[in-house]
Amino acid sequence: MTPSPDVMIVGAGIVGAACAYELARAGARVEVIDSGLPGGGATAAGMGHLVVLDDNEAELTLTKYSVGLWHSLAKELPAAAEFWGCGTVWVAADEVEMAGARAKLSVYRQHGLAAELLDERQLYEAEPNLRAGLAGGLLVNGDAMVYAPVATRFLLEQSKAKVTRAAVTSLDDLKAGAVVCATGAMAPALVPGLRVRPRKGYLAITDRYPGFARHPLVELGYLQSAHGDSNESVAFNVQPRPTGQLLIGSSRQYEDATASLLEPMLERAFAYMPGLRACSVIRTWTGFRASTPDKLPMIGRLRDRVYLATGHEGLGVTTSLGTAKILAALILGYAPPIPAWPYRVERFDG
Amino acid sequence: MKFDVVILGAGPAGLAAARAAGRRSASVALVDDNVTAGGQIWRGAPRIAVPAGVRFFPQTRVFDLRPGFTLLTESHGAMEASRLILATGARELFLPFPGWTAPGVFGAGGLQALVKSGLPVAGKRVMVAGSGPLLLAVAAALRTAGARVVGIAEQAPLGRIVPFLAKYPAKLPQAFALRARLVGVPYWTGTWPVRFAEGMVTLSGGRTVSVDYLACGFGLVPNTEAAQLLGCRLDDGFVAVDSRQETSVAGVYCAGEPTGIGGLDKALEDGERAGAAATGQAVNPSRGAFVRDLAAAFHLDPRLFDLAEPSTVVCRCEDVSCAALRPYREWREAKLMTRCGMGPCQGRICGPITNCLLGWSAESVRRPLVPVAAEILLKDVFEP
Numbered sequence: 227m228t229p230s231p232d233v234m235i236v237g238a239g240i241v242g243a244a245c246a247y248e249l250a251r252a253g254a255r256v257e258v259i260d261s262g263l264p265g266g267g268a269t270a271a272g273m274g275h276l277v278v279l280d281d282n283e284a285e286l287t288l289t290k291y292s293v294g295l296w297h298s299l300a301k302e303l304p305a306a307a308e309f310w311g312c313g314t315v316w317v318a319a320d321e322v323e324m325a326g327a328r329a330k331l332s333v334y335r336q337h338g339l340a341a342e343l344l345d346e347r348q349l350y351e352a353e354p355n356l357r358a359g360l361a362g363g364l365l366v367n368g369d370a371m372v373y374a375p376v377a378t379r380f381l382l383e384q385s386k387a388k389v390t391r392a393a394v395t396s397l398d399d400l401k402a403g404a405v406v407c408a409t410g411a412m413a414p415a416l417v418p419g420l421r422v423r424p425r426k427g428y429l430a431i432t433d434r435y436p437g438f439a440r441h442p443l444v445e446l447g448y449l450q451s452a453h454g455d456s457n458e459s460v461a462f463n464v465q466p467r468p469t470g471q472l473l474i475g476s477s478r479q480y481e482d483a484t485a486s487l488l489e490p491m492l493e494r495a496f497a498y499m500p501g502l503r504a505c506s507v508i509r510t511w512t513g514f515r516a517s518t519p520d521k522l523p524m525i526g527r528l529r530d531r532v533y534l535a536t537g538h539e540g541l542g543v544t545t546s547l548g549t550a551k552i553l554a555a556l557i558l559g560y561a562p563p564i565p566a567w568p569y570r571v572e573r574f575d576g
Numbered sequence: 577m578k579f580d581v582v583i584l585g586a587g588p589a590g591l592a593a594a595r596a597a598g599r600r601s602a603s604v605a606l607v608d609d610n611v612t613a614g615g616q617i618w619r620g621a622p623r624i625a626v627p628a629g630v631r632f633f634p635q636t637r638v639f640d641l642r643p644g645f646t647l648l649t650e651s652h653g654a655m656e657a658s659r660l661i662l663a664t665g666a667r668e669l670f671l672p673f674p675g676w677t678a679p680g681v682f683g684a685g686g687l688q689a690l691v692k693s694g695l696p697v698a699g700k701r702v703m704v705a706g707s708g709p710l711l712l713a714v715a716a717a718l719r720t721a722g723a724r725v726v727g728i729a730e731q732a733p734l735g736r737i738v739p740f741l742a743k744y745p746a747k748l749p750q751a752f753a754l755r756a757r758l759v760g761v762p763y764w765t766g767t768w769p770v771r772f773a774e775g776m777v778t779l780s781g782g783r784t785v786s787v788d789y790l791a792c793g794f795g796l797v798p799n800t801e802a803a804q805l806l807g808c809r810l811d812d813g814f815v816a817v818d819s820r821q822e823t824s825v826a827g828v829y830c831a832g833e834p835t836g837i838g839g840l841d842k843a844l845e846d847g848e849r850a851g852a853a854a855t856g857q858a859v860n861p862s863r864g865a866f867v868r869d870l871a872a873a874f875h876l877d878p879r880l881f882d883l884a885e886p887s888t889v890v891c892r893c894e895d896v897s898c899a900a901l902r903p904y905r906e907w908r909e910a911k912l913m914t915r916c917g918m919g920p921c922q923g924r925i926c927g928p929i930t931n932c933l934l935g936w937s938a939e940s941v942r943r944p945l946v947p948v949a950a951e952i953l954l955k956d957v958f959e960p
């Protein structure tokens with residue numbers, strides 16, 4: 227019999243893979259179990275935008291720290307992971323949003339993040355296919371993009387963890403020093419009562435239009451859509467792939483909502499980039515984000531030897547690396563590199 | 577706009593279904609993406625006319641189907657149907673060999689279609705290669721258009737073709753008629769192309785032949801995607817139907833190649849049954865065995881699946897080579913890791929190839945069924 231591992235990770239999405247990578251680097255013997263293909267869950271459905279968000283201090287700290295880790299990892303990633311330090315352009319529709327862009331700029335600068343305010347002309351120079359009449363925008367230089375399924379595989383390979391394909395039905399039955407539940411939006415199936423709800427998002431991808439969009443583009447109202455609790459919301463979010471294909475997002479709805487948000491999502495995108503109307507869509511699909519009440523992830527001990535790493539909402543690719551650093555520290559008993567308490571599991575108790 | 581019966585596809589199966597359904601119902605629509613009815617074989621010159629009373633919508637691509645049933649079309653918005661007949665035909669099977677993506681290499685049916693729409697081939701040296709009765713039809717059509725057909729390479733051995741023809745004497749006149757139009761053209765059986773470079777085809781066995789065009793068709797792949805979007809059950813890659821051509825989804829019928837590759841006569845019989853069944857008329861039982869016998873006679877030699885070299889491209893849209901696919905165990909894994917099948921054809925071409933070469937089966941179908949301009953996805957009003 228092989229000895230049981232130090233840590234057994236359930237779920238081989240980008241979050242589980244990052245945890246395996248980090249724990250193995252810290253010297254733990256790690257194994258991974260997934261019922262499907264590594265990286266085949268939400269990780270395969272999402273966009274892979276590595277983005278710093280500033281809705282609140284905890285989000286800003288974790289995203290900033292994580293995007294930094296991605297830049298450090300970039301040199302090691304295989305070409306197929308398509309790491310691209312493309313930055314992000316936040317689009318301001320009017321003067322009110324422009325004021326929001328200025329506020330965002332000062333927050334980013336305060337945190338040492340490079341960003342540039344774009345006036346109307348500079349916005350068009352950066353992105354000629356945006357509609358006329360927008361007020362301007364904010365270019366955040368350090369943001370990037372990655373093709374997450376390949377990054378997931380890379381992290382798993384680097385960890386040298388054994389990956390088993392099996393569906394876990396009980397976390398307590400697993401033999402290991404510590405068990406990590408990293409099953410994303412499916413976590414409540416293993417942890418009944420967990421405050422994680424699947425939040426559906428539609429995406430469409432087009433044929434190749436090189437140069438049509440040059441940065442991931444997000445409307446400044448995006449945070450409202452991501453952090454608000456309205457049952458259904460859409461926001462303009464278009465991302466070019468290195469091939470010139472365009473990913474069109476984003477939408478959010480909880481699992482009990484049934485309306486298709488594909489159409490409103492596309493309409494929102496056309497309102498910002500009218501030329502998208504004529505772009506040929508080759509595929510549409512949906513994925514589920516793991517959404518907690520405060521939209522921050524749950525990273526830490528659940529009970530005894532069981533740990534959680536889920537609830538990453540629309541940021542799990544970005545925050546996977548930071549999550550793994552925190553979780554490895556908590557499991558192996560050293561000080562986390564950034565404060566872990568905002569993400570503690572028990573914050574919704576009582 | 578609402579109809580009792582909507583028929584998707586105006587090839588022989590769809591036209592036969594329209595004829596049968598039109599006998600009973602005054603509310604039948606026939607939809608096809610081509611300019612005229614006729615499908616692959618009668619392209620532009622259908623031998624069954626669209627029956628009077630049946631509304632025909634040419635140049636109408638259906639990009640989505642919803643339960644109930646709603647068809648979303650590119651040019652006319654949404655269309656509703658109480659019953660649906662899917663007669664979506666088949667596409668060609670490509671197999672990769674070194675040079676298969678080079679200029680000058682075409683799909684056999686594809687080249688035939690190009691010629692019908694005006695590509696000049698007069699005096700051109702053309703080789704037709706692959707498998708199945710289609711090769712003869714294509715070669716005959718090319719010759720009629722003035723091409724010099726330098727040979728037909730049929731991968732199946734003569735020993736399988738002769739007993740097949742003997743079992744179906746009714747097909748013989750057709751076969752002889754085609755052969756008569758191909759007098760002097762060598763028909764090499766048990767032979768296939770192994771390489772194409774700079775206008776030179778190398779055949780298995782070593783023969784080399786210089787050509788202007790190489791037209792390849794290794795068989796037909798059923799277009800089951802529309803049925804899959806509606807949740808119809810597949811059986812071994814074909815749409816499963818009962819003796820009345822009804823699929824596992826009540827009210828959805830399927831006819832022609834998607835239920836089994838059987839050519840014209842089978843498509844006509846299927847279509848007749850589907851059209852009759854969908855409008856509550858009595859139905860003649862199917863005769864069955866031909867599809868199986870055809871598949872057995874032209875069963876692909878496994879050596880055809882070893883022709884690709886490591887650098888040979890398998891997925892043309894995303895430029896994925898044979899070697900890039902080797903580390904993976906299944907379609908979805910390879911797709912996620914290499915982006916094979918993620919391009920505009922959505923695995924319609926490379927999916928069947930990996931099925932042959934690696935035993936993979938492609939995953940479920942997503943909307944849209946065919947690439948459409950993004951704005952089309954917003955339209956849900958029928959504009960006649």
Ligand SMILES: Cc1cc2nc3c(=O)[nH]c(=O)nc-3n(C[C@H](O)[C@H](O)[C@H](O)COP(=O)(O)OP(=O)(O)OC[C@H]3O[C@@H](n4cnc5c(N)ncnc54)[C@H](O)[C@@H]3O)c2cc1C
Pocket residue numbers: 236237238239240241242243259260261262263264265266267268269270271272273274275276277392393394395408409410411412413415416426427428429475512513514515516535536537538539540541542543544545
């Ligand atoms: C439309 C959309 C767009 C997005 N865009 C971005 C973006 O641009 N940037 C960004 O950072 N994030 C984005 N995200 C979010 C990101 O994709 C997710 O946060 C991230 O992929 C979550 O990774 P995960 O490993 O937690 O979950 P998953 O990738 O879902 O992995 C969970 C794994 O657990 C396995 N599993 C589940 N239950 C069991 C069980 N019982 N037994 C065994 N295995 C099990 C599953 O098979 C799966 O592989 C987006 C998400 C969506 C839906």
Ligand SMILES: Cc1cc2nc3c(=O)[nH]c(=O)nc-3n(C[C@H](O)[C@H](O)[C@H](O)COP(=O)(O)OP(=O)(O)OC[C@H]3O[C@@H](n4cnc5c(N)ncnc54)[C@H](O)[C@@H]3O)c2cc1C
Pocket residue numbers: 584585586587588589590607608609610614615616617618636637638639663664665666667668684685686688710713714796799802831832833834838839840843945946
């Ligand atoms: C490329 C090719 C060439 C062929 N050439 C010959 C030949 O020369 N001689 C011969 O004997 N046999 C030929 N065949 C075989 C022939 O197709 C079948 O024997 C027979 O015609 C099948 O009839 P069907 O009605 O099932 O399909 P088809 O004739 O293929 O008709 C299906 C129709 O549905 C339409 N359609 C499918 N999906 C959609 C959609 N989403 N929206 C709108 N319309 C749609 C297609 O455009 C097509 O017109 C050929 C097959 C192929 C694939």
